[in-house]
Amino acid sequence: xxxxxxxxxxxxxxxxxxxxxxxxxxxxxxxxxxxxxxxxxxxxxxxxxxxxxxxxxxxxxxxxxxxxxxxxxxxxxxxxxxxxxxxxxxxxxxxxxxxxxxxxxxxxxxxxxxxxxxxxxxxxxxxxxxxxxxxxxxxxxxxxxxxxxxxxxxxxxxxxxxxxxxxxxxxxxxxxxxxxxxxxxxxxxxxxxxxxxxxxxxxxxxxxxxxxxxxxxxxxxxxxxxx
Amino acid sequence: xxxxxxxxxxxxxxxxxxxxxxxxxxxxxxxxxxxxxxxxxxxxxxxxxxxxxxxxxxxxxxxxxxxxxxxxxxxxxxxxxxxxxxxxxxxxxxxxxxxxxxxxxxxxxxxxxxxxxxxxxxxxxxxxxxxxxxxxxxxxxxxxxxxxxxxxxxxxxxxxxxxxxxxxxxxxxxxxxxxxxxxxxxxxxxxxxxxxxxxxxxxxxxxxxxxxxxxxxxxxxxxxxxxxxxxxxxxxxxxxxxxxxxxxxxxxxxxxxxxxxxxxxxxxxxxxxxxxxxxxxxxxxxxxxxxxxxxxxxxxxxxxxxxxxxxxxxxxxxxxxxxxxxxxxxxxxxxxxxxxxxxxxxxxxxxxxxxxxxxxxxxxxxxxxxxxxxxxxxxxxxxxxxxxxxxxxxxxxxxxxxxxxxxxxxxxxxxxxxxxxxxxxxxxxxxxxxxxxxxxxxxxxxxxxxxxxxxxxxxxxxxxxxxxxxxxxxxxxxxxxxxxxxxxxxxxxxxxxxxxxxxxxxxxxxxxxxxxxxxxxxxxxxxxxxxxxxxxxxxxxxxxxxxxxxxxxxxxxxxxxxxxxxxxxxxxxxxxxxxxxxxxxxxxxxxxxxxxxxxxxxxxxxxxxxxxxxxxxxxxxxxxxxxxxxxxxxxxxxxxxxxxxxxxxxxxxxxxxx
Numbered sequence: 044x045x046x047x048x049x050x051x052x053x054x055x056x057x058x059x060x061x062x063x064x065x066x067x068x069x070x071x072x073x074x075x076x077x078x079x080x081x082x083x084x085x086x087x088x089x090x091x092x093x094x095x096x097x098x099x100x101x102x103x104x105x106x107x108x109x110x111x112x113x114x115x116x117x118x119x120x121x122x123x124x125x126x127x128x129x130x131x132x133x134x135x136x137x138x139x140x141x142x143x144x145x146x147x148x149x150x151x152x153x154x155x156x157x158x159x160x161x162x163x164x165x166x167x168x169x170x171x172x173x174x175x176x177x178x179x180x181x182x183x184x185x186x187x188x189x190x191x192x193x194x195x196x197x198x199x200x201x202x203x204x205x206x207x208x209x210x211x212x213x214x215x216x217x218x219x220x221x222x223x224x225x226x227x228x229x230x231x232x233x234x235x236x237x238x239x240x241x242x243x244x245x246x247x248x249x250x251x252x253x254x255x256x257x258x259x260x261x262x263x264x265x266x267x268x269x270x
Numbered sequence: 271x272x273x274x275x276x277x278x279x280x281x282x283x284x285x286x287x288x289x290x291x292x293x294x295x296x297x298x299x300x301x302x303x304x305x306x307x308x309x310x311x312x313x314x315x316x317x318x319x320x321x322x323x324x325x326x327x328x329x330x331x332x333x334x335x336x337x338x339x340x341x342x343x344x345x346x347x348x349x350x351x352x353x354x355x356x357x358x359x360x361x362x363x364x365x366x367x368x369x370x371x372x373x374x375x376x377x378x379x380x381x382x383x384x385x386x387x388x389x390x391x392x393x394x395x396x397x398x399x400x401x402x403x404x405x406x407x408x409x410x411x412x413x414x415x416x417x418x419x420x421x422x423x424x425x426x427x428x429x430x431x432x433x434x435x436x437x438x439x440x441x442x443x444x445x446x447x448x449x450x451x452x453x454x455x456x457x458x459x460x461x462x463x464x465x466x467x468x469x470x471x472x473x474x475x476x477x478x479x480x481x482x483x484x485x486x487x488x489x490x491x492x493x494x495x496x497x498x499x500x501x502x503x504x505x506x507x508x509x510x511x512x513x514x515x516x517x518x519x520x521x522x523x524x525x526x527x528x529x530x531x532x533x534x535x536x537x538x539x540x541x542x543x544x545x546x547x548x549x550x551x552x553x554x555x556x557x558x559x560x561x562x563x564x565x566x567x568x569x570x571x572x573x574x575x576x577x578x579x580x581x582x583x584x585x586x587x588x589x590x591x592x593x594x595x596x597x598x599x600x601x602x603x604x605x606x607x608x609x610x611x612x613x614x615x616x617x618x619x620x621x622x623x624x625x626x627x628x629x630x631x632x633x634x635x636x637x638x639x640x641x642x643x644x645x646x647x648x649x650x651x652x653x654x655x656x657x658x659x660x661x662x663x664x665x666x667x668x669x670x671x672x673x674x675x676x677x678x679x680x681x682x683x684x685x686x687x688x689x690x691x692x693x694x695x696x697x698x699x700x701x702x703x704x705x706x707x708x709x710x711x712x713x714x715x716x717x718x719x720x721x722x723x724x725x726x727x728x729x730x731x732x733x734x735x736x737x738x739x740x741x742x743x744x745x746x747x748x749x750x751x752x753x754x755x756x757x758x759x760x761x762x763x764x765x766x767x768x769x770x771x772x773x774x775x776x777x778x779x780x781x782x783x784x785x786x787x788x789x790x791x792x793x794x795x796x797x798x799x800x801x802x803x804x805x806x807x808x809x810x811x812x813x814x815x816x817x818x819x820x821x822x823x824x825x826x827x828x829x830x831x832x833x834x835x836x837x838x839x840x841x842x843x844x845x846x847x848x849x850x851x852x853x854x855x856x857x858x859x860x861x862x863x864x865x866x867x868x869x870x871x872x873x874x875x876x877x878x879x880x881x882x883x884x885x886x887x888x889x890x891x892x893x894x895x896x897x898x899x900x901x902x903x904x905x906x907x908x909x910x911x912x913x914x915x916x917x918x919x920x921x922x923x924x925x926x927x928x
Contacts, residue, residue, distance in 0.1 A: 215766065217519070217522055218347060218522060221529070223342055223377065224376055226525070226526050227526075235559060238664060239664040239667045239767065245376060248773075249769065249771060250677070250767065250771050251769075252677070252766060
């Protein structure tokens with residue numbers, strides 16, 4: 044990923060980066076109101092010439108001072124907005140950051156579609172960003188249209204049954220769990236959740252309490268095959 | 271065997287063979303089969319908390335076999351795991367017989383990898399092959415042998431299958447497993463740097479370097495005594511640098527790489543076929559952990575124990591042995607013989623008098639307590655071998671949380687119902703000093719041992735259901751409240767609940783018989799001399815007319831606070847030696863009609879809470895030090911008396927008829 048980051052930061056891609064920002068801004072304004080005016084856009088971006096260049100490049104059209112996407116422009120705007128908002132979700136939900144806005148802006152340019160889908164899957168195809176704005180659906184989300192619950196959940200939210208695949212672990216018991224073979228990537232079944240959690244992994248059965256179960260994040264195994 | 275025995279073996283220079291393996295894979299059964307020496311075998315992890323030594327003689331070659339507590343990782347995470355790692359570090363066995371669970375090859379191999387790193391020759395014994403087969407797990411042992419380059423034997427220990435092959439494998443030239451793992455450039459670089467600084471050791475320095483990088487603090491003492499300060503500092507800075515570069519806990523990182531390798535090997539040699547289902551056992555297993563149905567099952571189990579130990583053992587059997595055998599035959603016979611042979615009244619009293627060695631010590635020990643403990647040991651062995659006890663931990667985790675402990679503590683607590691001394695040692699399976707301290711304190715205060723419990727059950731069964739309920743409530747209240755208080759006073763967090771649950775198994779008659787016989791023998795050896803000593807003390811005090819003085823001194827407490835007859839003082843005096851002996855004294859008084867039902871109940875509650883017996887007191891000193899042991903004593907005695915007094919006052923004040 045670091046190679047890609049360096050590539051994107053090169054001078055010739057400065058234009059592309061501006062375009063991304065502009066498209067994202069238009070998308071955002073369009074979400075709130077119906078019309079996007081050049082004046083409004085210019086107020087945000089402060090580079091009228093560059094905006095006009097985008098018209099020439101066939102990303103947007105300009106009619107009576109109103110800005111609209113072309114097909115290509117809409118597709119790119121949608122992608123970049125999706126990445127930005129997914130990045131925000133990742134930073135807030137998983138990394139527990141509070142000051143994330145700047146990094147989210149940089150991150151959105153740096154990730155490939157594959158990484159984007161992986162993040163989306165990890166987060167359970169979230170419908171909105173931390174600010175409450177909708178995250179445009181990606182290809183990966185369409186596969187799980189029917190699923191309402193997030194894909195990756197802590198064991199406390201998982202139903203009895205399985206098999207589940209462990210995605211990541213948190214908390215002071217990681218070493219203990221690892222010592223019996225329960226690590227990220229292990230397949231486990233949940234036999235019961237009360238009065239204590241009983242899990243089986245291969246031929247081993249363990250009992251843990253809710254506090255430990257909270258730190259075990261899993262996804263349903265079937266989705267792996269469903270891909 | 272004791273440390274004395276250990277030294278003797280060392281002097282002879284016999285080769286050492288260590289049994290190493292995951293918990294609950296059957297190391298102790300194999301140990302028993304190879305040495306002919308019985309060590310406790312049960313169906314839950316953590317039965318063996320201490321190292322046992324035994325001799326084996328194979329075709330004229332003699333070895334010392336070492337049985338060790340189970341480990342999931344040779345990077346110790348609890349005291350019992352540390353015991354095992356230290357054996358390898360300090361004694362360097364000539365050979366390791368690694369016992370593994372055939373149905374859990376992956377976890378077995380994680381240990382094999384570490385033994386290979388230590389540079390130890392290994393014979394791999396895949397035990398419980400029958401269970402693996404039932405679950406449709408077939409291991410290609412030849413392929414595994416080629417991969418590891420060591421001898422591999424399959425066994426079914428309880429049926430003695432494969433033991434001959436195992437013996438042959440031990441005699442052959444054993445090799446270090448050919449498993450070399452590359453942990454990636456960063457870890458390898460720092461492992462090499464650290465290795466260069468380490469002193470000579472009995473296991474490979476690379477394995478030590480990996481343990482140190484993984485942050486094993488239990489090695490700190492060992493290192494400090496062998497390395498200069500600047501080298502220690504460099505090692506510490508290597509560890510920090512490495513951790514920074516890896517960016518996540520190194521121990522976990524290393525473990526994951528090992529697991530991955532173990533997983534690859536497992537997949538290449540294991541073939542899975544359909545499994546046989548054991549529906550009845552699976553059904554019981556499910557019920558035993560069920561949030562609703564688990565409770566009726568527990569009550570059923572408790573009721574069963576009560577019927578078998580309290581009614582059959584303390585009632586029927588004691589009636590037969592004490593009243594009939596001792597009361598009608600042995601004691602009159604001894605009295606006649608002594609009258610004939612020893613006309614001296616003093617000697618006569620010593621043997622068959624009120625505090626006579628036969629009429630009191632032996633009658634109590636063999637007439638009252640032996641039948642009760644034997645029935646209890648049988649019931650207990652069935653519970654242990656079935657695998658029910660860890661399931662009890664699932665049910666009771668929340669209750670133990672109130673006492674500042676995790677459900678895991680149910681194991682030492684229930685074991686404490688067998689023998690407090692053994693149970694104190696078992697607290698080693700708990701994580702953290704704080705948890706062990708609370709558990710030991712509660713064991714000493716409120717958990718009656720089998721003999722005492724049996725006597726108490728016997729007395730209560732002839733009182734009323736209400737008495738039984740009051741006694742149980744009192745003990746539970748004290749247990750919960752003092753645990754709750756101790757958890758608040760002691761600093762630190764309790765260990766989180768994590769326990770491996772073994773499969774439910776049908777207990778085998780042979781193991782129950784052997785285990786019960788072993789425990790009964792142990793009881794006779796330990797208890798009878800103390801009973802004789804206690805009786806002798808009472809005899810001397812009586813003859814010197816000091817007993818009356820003690821009665822008078824204790825009278826404000828015994829008569830004043832507890833409203834018991836003066837004679838009950840004697841039960842509390844001998845209770846210092848053994849709690850069950852004290853209880854037996856009360857039992858005898860009750861039989862003779864010297865205690866009213868209310869007095870009986872008050873005295874039982876008090877003696878239940880009363881100080882631990884001498885043996886478990888010594889064990890507490892050994893595990894936690896003299897200061898802590900005396901401190902516990904100083905709390906427990908007044909608490910027991912105070913609680914008994916309150917109960918007495920409440921029963922009388924509220925006019926409750928027992």
